[in-house]
Amino acid sequence: MSATVDTALDNNTQSDHEHHGPAKGIARWLFTTNHKDIGSMYLWFSFAMFLLGGCMALTIRAELFQPGLQLIEPEFFNQMTTLHGLIMVFGAVMPAFVGLANWLIPMMVGAPDMALPRMNNWSFWILPFAFALLVSTLFMEGGAPNFGWTFYAPLSTTYAPDTVTYFIFGVHMMGVSSIMGAINVIATILNMRAPGMTLMKMPLFVWTWLITAFLLIAVMPVLAGVVTMMLMDVHFGTSFFNAAGGGDPVMFQHIFWFFGHPEVYIMILPAFGVVSQIIPTFSRKPLFGYHSMVYAVGSIAILSFIVWAHHMFTVGMPLFGELFFMYATMLIAVPTGVKVFNWIATMFRGSLTFEAPMLFSIAFVVLFTIGGFSGLMLAIAPSDFQYHDTYFVVAHFHYVLVPGAIFGIFAAVYYWLPKWCGNMYDEALAKWHFWLSFVGMNLAFFPMHFLGLAGMPRRIPDYALQFADFNSISTVGAFLFGATQLLFLYLVIKTIRSGEKATDQVWEGAEGLEWTIPSPAPYHTFSTPPEVK
Amino acid sequence: MRSRLVYRALSLLLSAIYAADVSAEYGLNMPRGVTEVSQSVYDLHMTIFWICVVIGVVVFGVMFYSIFKHRKSKGAVASQFHESTTVEVLWTIVPAIILVAMAWPATTTLIQMYDTSDSDVDIKVTGYQWKWRYEYLGEGVDFFSNLSTPKEEIYNTKAKNENYLLEVDNELVVPINKKIRFLITANDVIHSWWVPDFAVKKDAIPGFINESWTRIPEPGIYRGQCTELCGKDHGFMPVVVRAVEQEEYDAWLLAKQEEAKAAAELAKLTFTLEEQMKRGEEVYNTNCAACHQANGAGIPPAFPALKGSEIAVGPVEKHLEVVVNGVQGTAMQAYGSQLNDVDMAAVITYERNAWGNDTGDNISAKDIVEYKQK
Amino acid sequence: MSAESSYYVPAQSRWPIIATVGLFLTLVGAGSVMNASSAGESTGMSWLMFSAGSLIMAYMLFGWFGHVIQESRAGMYSEQMDRSFRWGMSWFIFSEVMFFAAFFGALFYVRVLAVPWLGGEGSNASTGELLWPEFEATWPLMTNPDPSLFPGPKALIDPWHLPLLNTILLVASSVTVTIAHHALKDGKRTALKIWLLATIALGLVFLFFQGEEYVEAYRDLDLTLQSGIYGTTFFLLTGFHGAHVTLGTIMLIIMYFRIQKGHFDKDNHFAFEATSWYWHFVDVVWLGLFFLVYIL
Numbered sequence A: 001m002s003a004t005v006d007t008a009l010d011n012n013t014q015s016d017h018e019h020h021g022p023a024k025g026i027a028r029w030l031f032t033t034n035h036k037d038i039g040s041m042y043l044w045f046s047f048a049m050f051l052l053g054g055c056m057a058l059t060i061r062a063e064l065f066q067p068g069l070q071l072i073e074p075e076f077f078n079q080m081t082t083l084h085g086l087i088m089v090f091g092a093v094m095p096a097f098v099g100l101a102n103w104l105i106p107m108m109v110g111a112p113d114m115a116l117p118r119m120n121n122w123s124f125w126i127l128p129f130a131f132a133l134l135v136s137t138l139f140m141e142g143g144a145p146n147f148g149w150t151f152y153a154p155l156s157t158t159y160a161p162d163t164v165t166y167f168i169f170g171v172h173m174m175g176v177s178s179i180m181g182a183i184n185v186i187a188t189i190l191n192m193r194a195p196g197m198t199l200m201k202m203p204l205f206v207w208t209w210l211i212t213a214f215l216l217i218a219v220m221p222v223l224a225g226v227v228t229m230m231l232m233d234v235h236f237g238t239s240f241f242n243a244a245g246g247g248d249p250v251m252f253q254h255i256f257w258f259f260g261h262p263e264v265y266i267m268i269l270p271a272f273g274v275v276s277q278i279i280p281t282f283s284r285k286p287l288f289g290y291h292s293m294v295y296a297v298g299s300i301a302i303l304s305f306i307v308w309a310h311h312m313f314t315v316g317m318p319l320f321g322e323l324f325f326m327y328a329t330m331l332i333a334v335p336t337g338v339k340v341f342n343w344i345a346t347m348f349r350g351s352l353t354f355e356a357p358m359l360f361s362i363a364f365v366v367l368f369t370i371g372g373f374s375g376l377m378l379a380i381a382p383s384d385f386q387y388h389d390t391y392f393v394v395a396h397f398h399y400v401l402v403p404g405a406i407f408g409i410f411a412a413v414y415y416w417l418p419k420w421c422g423n424m425y426d427e428a429l430a431k432w433h434f435w436l437s438f439v440g441m442n443l444a445f446f447p448m449h450f451l452g453l454a455g456m457p458r459r460i461p462d463y464a465l466q467f468a469d470f471n472s473i474s475t476v477g478a479f480l481f482g483a484t485q486l487l488f489l490y491l492v493i494k495t496i497r498s499g500e501k502a503t504d505q506v507w508e509g510a511e512g513l514e515w516t517i518p519s520p521a522p523y524h525t526f527s528t529p530p531e532v533k
Numbered sequence B: 001m002r003s004r005l006v007y008r009a010l011s012l013l014l015s016a017i018y019a020a021d022v023s024a025e026y027g028l029n030m031p032r033g034v035t036e037v038s039q040s041v042y043d044l045h046m047t048i049f050w051i052c053v054v055i056g057v058v059v060f061g062v063m064f065y066s067i068f069k070h071r072k073s074k075g076a077v078a079s080q081f082h083e084s085t086t087v088e089v090l091w092t093i094v095p096a097i098i099l100v101a102m103a104w105p106a107t108t109t110l111i112q113m114y115d116t117s118d119s120d121v122d123i124k125v126t127g128y129q130w131k132w133r134y135e136y137l138g139e140g141v142d143f144f145s146n147l148s149t150p151k152e153e154i155y156n157t158k159a160k161n162e163n164y165l166l167e168v169d170n171e172l173v174v175p176i177n178k179k180i181r182f183l184i185t186a187n188d189v190i191h192s193w194w195v196p197d198f199a200v201k202k203d204a205i206p207g208f209i210n211e212s213w214t215r216i217p218e219p220g221i222y223r224g225q226c227t228e229l230c231g232k233d234h235g236f237m238p239v240v241v242r243a244v245e246q247e248e249y250d251a252w253l254l255a256k257q258e259e260a261k262a263a264a265e266l267a268k269l270t271f272t273l274e275e276q277m278k279r280g281e282e283v284y285n286t287n288c289a290a291c292h293q294a295n296g297a298g299i300p301p302a303f304p305a306l307k308g309s310e311i312a313v314g315p316v317e318k319h320l321e322v323v324v325n326g327v328q329g330t331a332m333q334a335y336g337s338q339l340n341d342v343d344m345a346a347v348i349t350y351e352r353n354a355w356g357n358d359t360g361d362n363i364s365a366k367d368i369v370e371y372k373q374k
Numbered sequence C: 001m002s003a004e005s006s007y008y009v010p011a012q013s014r015w016p017i018i019a020t021v022g023l024f025l026t027l028v029g030a031g032s033v034m035n036a037s038s039a040g041e042s043t044g045m046s047w048l049m050f051s052a053g054s055l056i057m058a059y060m061l062f063g064w065f066g067h068v069i070q071e072s073r074a075g076m077y078s079e080q081m082d083r084s085f086r087w088g089m090s091w092f093i094f095s096e097v098m099f100f101a102a103f104f105g106a107l108f109y110v111r112v113l114a115v116p117w118l119g120g121e122g123s124n125a126s127t128g129e130l131l132w133p134e135f136e137a138t139w140p141l142m143t144n145p146d147p148s149l150f151p152g153p154k155a156l157i158d159p160w161h162l163p164l165l166n167t168i169l170l171v172a173s174s175v176t177v178t179i180a181h182h183a184l185k186d187g188k189r190t191a192l193k194i195w196l197l198a199t200i201a202l203g204l205v206f207l208f209f210q211g212e213e214y215v216e217a218y219r220d221l222d223l224t225l226q227s228g229i230y231g232t233t234f235f236l237l238t239g240f241h242g243a244h245v246t247l248g249t250i251m252l253i254i255m256y257f258r259i260q261k262g263h264f265d266k267d268n269h270f271a272f273e274a275t276s277w278y279w280h281f282v283d284v285v286w287l288g289l290f291f292l293v294y295i296l
Ligand code: HEA
Pocket: A150, A264, A265, A267, A268, A310, A311, A329, A330, A332, A333, A334, A336, A337, A338, A340, A368, A369, A370, A371, A372, A373, A374, A375, A376, A378, A379, A380, A384, A387, A388, A389, A393, A396, A397, A400, A401, A404, A405, B052, B055, B059, B095, B096, B098, B099
């Protein structure tokens, strides 16, 4: 029986080697090897996770609206915080960028598809299963993981609920998926470029993804390693993180952050790439300093391996370590600054228009930089003793992640959506989406700076009275921002269903191979490689 | 520019929603604190903050200039320049120099913070789920510090007091103008001991000791919190430090030492079941209710119910074992070293008779001593 | 279009989704086995799930690779495709290197930092003084900070017996697999088979001795997973290495059968090459282990 199905599905292509359109029904999505199908699935999955993780954030915010315990108990609050962090990082941001990579990299380098199309499908389908496993722990005895997305031992080992086992295997699955996805991206970029597309001609989005993929392959196995150590400590009596046996709980943090810090750049580099595509288009002017942009991304990636312990300034490292990690972290401001300056130089004396992708990109530059500044403040070790594990940190990373990663994704979707589905989106609605997101997001996260400085620790379900006002404002902002995303959902569906037909080039100033093919992009593109001058 | 807008929006909202609420004073910035270290940290914080503001104003200034001047709708025509090694080098080097300027004061402050030598008072601080233990090394003073905010305030059935969630039953008392060294560790998971006014924040790692120090120039009450996620009640383990003059400190130390002796005396007396129940309930509510709940129902499966539990109504021996020695590898700590024998006897008696566990057993401090000696 | 000029983009495939289901069942099954046995509950259903998952995985591997082999032999792969596979395999091995790096990093950390701190050396002298007054920092760690919870091992594996022998075996196997590769490139198929069989044999003997060593450790030396950080790092590092040798040996065996069936020629034998890369990688890891775990 299996043999026949096999033939029907796979061997078909051998006889009928002509490229054809998508299959029908559910089979199309389960069995597909097409980078566009897989890209779409990644994007939809990621958006679903964004909503789920967002609802958890709203649960947190609702509880924090006022002092006292109103809606949920502390145990559940901790589960919400943990799942919110995990789902947003591994379920929303990373898959969204992989989705963009799938859609865009082959079209940008002139390749017929990803290098390893079947593995590509596997990378995707692991994710829904991994998250089903993770989320299902909410309904199991003992509840979901409650030890924060950073799952510090021994809270996550000796003192964890039983479901930690499923959490560990869920993380393993996400790791497998990410590593295979990254291998695919690298192989595609290194091997599938059209003739004439030299490395230094590649669009920046492709460059940033090449480096992101390298980071992924370097650090996801380390994450797999550290959760495996947890598994051993939980079930097999080892003592990695137990001083009584000669181990050290702090060792967990070193290994985790060796993964964790590059991970945060994994979440921002592709957004850098997106913005570097969009700003030149709407400035009608070539990107300023292409070469230095590439080197800057490379330097950020390399530096990201030697700064991890800035998350651990208060764990009691020796002074020497403290200083080393402080200096190394501060250095990252230099290449990042180069990028910011180049974007601004690109806009300078351009001919600017402000369609939704550009609005999101400008907001990205401004707000990400603010997040970068607070990052730099955190990097100053003595001050970090005051900031660490307060809402100042929460403010920092939401500024780099929400108007950073998430706005980057929104910008990308608006920019390429017409290419994907052939229809223009509704610009007026998109502007509403932008402005409401902008206001909501600042309202939600700006007050967190004040809260943190005034001394509110993170990961607490209830707080002292002096924090009440800013928390209420933040909650109002969060609900505004959240509700606005429903508008985005509506807008995307509307665009896919109907709308003004998009031209091939879509945007006046757009350049690159993806704009040379028809809109919507045909199911198979660049079966014959284009010639790049 | 943009943050000013946000700020204005914020203040508007503030006054609109909370005009009436004056009790809650809202801080916007890091407290300067009272110690030398905390003030240099504050200065460092402000220096970096202003540097960032200036860079921000310049960078965003240029950007908004382009946004307003170089827009297509105003007829701007794009120039095509796109490379200049000179400016690239310039804007690599200038930030690098600024960073060096920041790193300098940061390094000196950090070195100062790390110098724990020559202390006058040594206090071992141990984090437990969810309370702090303070041992004055060499003084024989050793006690626990629990949150004292009543449940009713947390669950909004009673108005919240001014120090809501930032108050404890036993404060850490220290002398002013003395170098106090904290030896920070934990018993179960990682906690973190933080007092903003001293700029002291150090993680409490089980099995390891971290050192930190402070020298407080003024008497006062300083409040802080645990800042490392440590489980369910992480938000409910505050730190309260009372700094006093040396004489007052000496008197306090003496009183604490006397107290311990008095407790030992108490252990020789016997109590009626009623007296035991009364004391036991108090001890239970402070030490045990966080997990096993005031009504003894626990929060299964993480924290078992004691109401009707086989251990609480079964043989006394087993009950003593669990409470005195704890259960390895679970949140159930060894209370033998935390409670004195009188309180221990009372709480066990309470558990064996409350919530319908009517065993009628009356455990005395003597029983506890005997058990411990076995 | 000929396969030379166009990149082969396979149409639909059902293997990936089968692989997903297999992986999911295997891992969830393994997780429930662990949870159930830690809680002392019955593990029957969990084992069933785990086994079903593993079977699906095995079926998938045969099917998927079988399919790829079929396509490859049908001449559908261009040189460019071959390069994709090469990049894929290289980066996969890199990811494996990083996985081991995590465990080597842990070993480094405990030896150089954690254990001395526990013994009262370095910046936090009070750790040893106040918390572990009895404990003395040594490596290998024979007495743990809390011997009542983690009784240390009685003795350790002598590096100059089985481990040295194993080192020689693995290094030799790296040589034999290279000779086999050259034989393949020279079209000498008998030599190829002999040297490949020799490699497989060396791998199997290595695994046998490794098993022997574990038995000795558990039975005679009290060196176990539970005997503190020495046993922890020892077994995790050598265990994951052993798992990789096992996988490598299976891959070599598959190569042998494919050669028996007449697969590969002197220009076209990427699967063989990938296997030998993997084998060399496993060998290098062993050298690291031999020096850092056994000798130093
Ligand atoms: C997209 C994700 C992202 C990005 C890009 C960054 C970027 C940076 N982060 Fe952030 N960070 C996180 C995500 C991210 N971070 C997360 C999720 C956490 C919390 C994890 C947890 O605990 O849960 C965290 C926590 C965190 C900490 C730990 C805080 C603590 O727990 O106490 C620190 C400390 O150093 C830090 C620093 C930095 C720095 C220096 C940068 C730099 O890369 C920023 C560089 C950018 C700029 C500086 C702005 C632009 C530059 C110029 C305009 C040039 C001129 C400027 C100067 C010379 C000042 N981050």
